Structures are given as C-alpha cells and as structure tokens.
Amino acid sequence: xxxxxHIELISGYLQGTLAESEQLELDRxxxxxxxxxxxxxxxxxxxQQVGFIEAPEPEPSLGNRFYS
Numbered sequence: 001x002x003x004x005x006h007i008e009l010i011s012g013y014l015q016g017t018l019a020e021s022e023q024l025e026l027d028r029x030x031x032x033x034x035x036x037x038x039x040x041x042x043x044x045x046x047x048q049q050v051g052f053i054e055a056p057e058p059e060p061s062l063g064n065r066f067y068s
Contacts (some may be wrong), residue, residue, distance in 0.1 A: 006034070006035055009025060010026070010035070011030070
C-alpha cells in the first residue's frame, strides 16, 4: 500500500471526510484487492492509540529559551 492516493483515501475514511465518490473509489479498490481491509483496521488501531497519548505542557521558560 505505497500508493499516496490509497493513503489519502484511507485517512479520509478514518477521519470521516470522504466524499461519496471517494468512498466509492475506496470500496472499488478494496473489492479489487488493491487495498487490504486488514491494513485499514491496523491503521485505524494506530489512529486510536495515538489519540490516547497525552502531550506534555510546555515549561513556562520555554518561550524565553526559544527566543534567545
């Protein structure tokens, strides 16, 4: 699944932003075996796991150090 268009379609699917024509294209690629449903599920799992990672709060002195 190295095709950039495939990655865009899968990302859009997981984000819920696919247009109807894009959803039909994704379905067609899945049915043709060009995109594996298992691969979509693995990527979906990773999306969910990344969502659970908490970003640390920056230190108050970070701005001063950045600008110096």
